Amino acid sequence: MKKAVIFTALCAVILVLFVSCGSGNSLKRFNFTYPLDVHAYISFDGRDYEADITVDDESNIRISFSSPDNLKNTVLEMKNGECFLNVSGITLPITDGGYSSENGLLIIRHVFSLSHKNYTDASVIKDGGVKYCVENYTVKAGKISVFFASDKPIPDKISAVLNGHEIEIVIVNE
Numbered sequence: 533m534k535k536a537v538i539f540t541a542l543c544a545v546i547l548v549l550f551v552s553c554g555s556g557n558s559l560k561r562f563n564f565t566y567p568l569d570v571h572a573y574i575s576f577d578g579r580d581y582e583a584d585i586t587v588d589d590e591s592n593i594r595i596s597f598s599s600p601d602n603l604k605n606t607v608l609e610m611k612n613g614e615c616f617l618n619v620s621g622i623t624l625p626i627t628d629g630g631y632s633s634e635n636g637l638l639i640i641r642h643v644f645s646l647s648h649k650n651y652t653d654a655s656v657i658k659d660g661g662v663k664y665c666v667e668n669y670t671v672k673a674g675k676i677s678v679f680f681a682s683d684k685p686i687p688d689k690i691s692a693v694l695n696g697h698e699i700e701i702v703i704v705n706e
Contacts, residue, residue, distance in 0.1 A: 564644055570686065575700040576637055590645040595637055610638050634673070639694050642673050643701060650676075664688070 567588050574581040582599040591613045597603035607618040615626035615633050626632050633639065650669040657664050664679040673694040681688045690701045 564646070568644055570703050570705050572704060573702040574637070574640070575698075576640075577697050577699075581637070585640070585644070587641060587644040590641055593638060593641040593644070595640075608632075608637055610641065634695055635697065639673060639697060640692075640699060640701065642671050642694055643676055643690050643692055643699070646671070646676065646678070 564587070567586060569584065569586050571584050572582070574583060580600070581597060581603070584596045584598070586594040586596075591610060593610050595608045597606045597608075605620070607616075609616045609618065610633060613633070615628075615638060617624045617626055646669050650671050652668045652670050654665060654667045657666055659679075662681050664681050667678045667680070669676045669678065671694075674692060674696075676690060676692040676694075678687045679689045679691070686703055686705055688703060690699075690703070692699045
């Protein structure tokens, strides 16, 4: 009986070491390099947006909206921790005491600043007929799941709950 338990435990350890997400023998361990430019569909607390996102680091992000129509050509930006809104060539500072950076769309900067130290676990799931490698991360603001359906270095989608806000980002770079 004791040998069977040891054998089962050994098999489990070997399985954990060699199971992979995707076709390689190791996890992708999602890690962006800067500057990063992506085009994405964003769902933030049930509201939908389309935007180009440029991230230089965690305190420098630029979100240029393509839709909805009332935000088209509007840019939401954080430079060195300060927030700005650019509409029709006019740049306005956002002086809300940090609310927009920690509870508005600028909070997605945390999604693009993950590192190996934030990694918690990974699994393989099937969603809508698509097989994904899902890597999970924990950051100060909450939890982030990164979905890979292929061997591309950029994930297909990212979902997160950050400071109580539900976020899904579908990256559509070609």
